[in-house]
Amino acid sequence: xxxxxxxxxxxxxxxxxxxxxxxxxxxxxxxxxxxxxxxxxxxxxxxxxxxxxxxxxxxxxxxxxxxxxxxxxxxxxxxxxxxxxxxxxxxxxxxxxxxxxxxxxxxxxxxxxxxxxxxxxxxxxxxxxxxxxxxxxxxxxxxxxxxxxxxxxxxxxxxxxxxxxxx
Amino acid sequence: xxxxxxxxxxxxxxxxxxxxxxxxxxxxxxxxxxxxxxxxxxxxxxxxxxxxxxxxxxxxxxxxxxxxxxxxxxxxxxxxxxxxxxxxxxxxxxxxxxxxxxxxxxxxxxxxxxxxxxxxxxxxxxxxxxxxxxxxxxxxxxxxxxxxxxxxxxxxxxxxxxxxxxx
DNA sequence: CAATCCGATTGCGTATTGCAATCAGTTGCC
DNA sequence: GGCAACTGATTGCAATACGCAATCGGATTG
Numbered sequence: 001x002x003x004x005x006x007x008x009x010x011x012x013x014x015x016x017x018x019x020x021x022x023x024x025x026x027x028x029x030x031x032x033x034x035x036x037x038x039x040x041x042x043x044x045x046x047x048x049x050x051x052x053x054x055x056x057x058x059x060x061x062x063x064x065x066x067x068x069x070x071x072x073x074x075x076x077x078x079x080x081x082x083x084x085x086x087x088x089x090x091x092x093x094x095x096x097x098x099x100x101x102x103x104x105x106x107x108x109x110x111x112x113x114x115x116x117x118x119x120x121x122x123x124x125x126x127x128x129x130x131x132x133x134x135x136x137x138x139x140x141x142x143x144x145x146x147x148x149x150x151x152x153x154x155x156x157x158x159x160x161x162x163x164x165x166x167x
Numbered sequence: 168x169x170x171x172x173x174x175x176x177x178x179x180x181x182x183x184x185x186x187x188x189x190x191x192x193x194x195x196x197x198x199x200x201x202x203x204x205x206x207x208x209x210x211x212x213x214x215x216x217x218x219x220x221x222x223x224x225x226x227x228x229x230x231x232x233x234x235x236x237x238x239x240x241x242x243x244x245x246x247x248x249x250x251x252x253x254x255x256x257x258x259x260x261x262x263x264x265x266x267x268x269x270x271x272x273x274x275x276x277x278x279x280x281x282x283x284x285x286x287x288x289x290x291x292x293x294x295x296x297x298x299x300x301x302x303x304x305x306x307x308x309x310x311x312x313x314x315x316x317x318x319x320x321x322x323x324x325x326x327x328x329x330x331x332x333x334x
Numbered sequence: 335c336a337a338t339c340c341g342a343t344t345g346c347g348t349a350t351t352g353c354a355a356t357c358a359g360t361t362g363c364c
Numbered sequence: 365g366g367c368a369a370c371t372g373a374t375t376g377c378a379a380t381a382c383g384c385a386a387t388c389g390g391a392t393t394g
Contacts, residue, residue: 011261014272042341099181107180
């Protein structure tokens with residue numbers, strides 16, 4: 001991206017990569033929504049990212065070493081985007097953002113269910129989730145039950161109880 | 168700021184407040200640099216924020232309930248900016264950002280000293296620091312020795328050993 | 335062979351950013 | 365008193381980024 005940095009401060013350097021309104025949304029959708037294709041990222045979020053912005057962010061995140069792109073073997077023209085280890089290690093950051101937002105912003109309760117569960121699970125749950133992400137994105141061996149599926153099931157349970165349409 | 172949100176997702180709502188290149192830099196400088204005046208924030212950082220951007224960010228952060236502004240009793244035209252409880256609770260997020268940047272970005276070693284100490288200190292140190300911030304910014308009673316001074320001393324010690332100019 | 339889906343790209347108007355200069359009022363100093 | 369320095373900003377302007385809609389060439393599906 002840039003060779004010239006504003007400063008070598010760790011927080012500043014992190015903001016140079018993630019300090020905009022879309023980069024972390026894209027990573028969130030890949031990480032928690034398991035969205036691996038361009039069209040999935042484009043259409044299925046509440047936030048409705050524009051296609052040119054998505055394209056630009058995918059490029060930037062690849063340049064920054066947070067995403068990789070490979071061809072989908074099942075479809076000649078599909079691409080699969082995967083998280084790198086660096087991106088997987090953003091999980092605690094995203095959990096903290098969710099936790100802070102839950103406390104200090106006007107969140108929609110059903111959209112905060114996953115954030116609450118991840119917060120309550122604490123570092124042990126995060127580690128299990130990160131291991132699962134490594135198996136999904138880096139081809140690492142599967143180590144345990146699916147945290148992702150567990151979060152989704154918990155969400156659907158609460159959603160069903162409250163008559164909320166599943167995303 | 169905006170009444171219309173892109174979505175009620177906790178991560179998205181957090182990004183609507185903090186998802187730009189300067190907001191967290193301002194909070195970082197107030198929090199870790201104890202910079203409470205406009206001119207201090209304007210001039211003493213490595214990143215050199217422009218005065219109009221700083222002015223705009225201070226306004227937005229006040230609107231978002233992360234900062235308060237009051238008159239400086241010692242100087243008729245000076246203002247003192249303080250963190251709110253919501254902003255103080257961003258500390259773990261900032262520590263995680265620093266930790267991630269330290270591992271995955273080309274940080275300047277001496278600028279990473281505080282980040283390393285806060286990371287190593289873990290939640291107990293963060294709690295102590297947050298208590299100190301509450302006494303500095305919210306007028307809460309002082310509870311223990313100054314974490315801020317400790318970080319600064321540790322930084323100056325390493326800096327002196329390596330002949331690095333103190334900020 | 336037509337409709338649909340694929341990952342983008344283009345055009346265009348608006349909003350945000352970066353940079354430098356400037357402002358009016360206050361303070362410190364001699 | 366007088367003046368330089370300092371206070372928290374504001375203004376003007378150019379460059380960049382964003383948001384939105386339309387579109388693209390190629391591949392797949394029915």
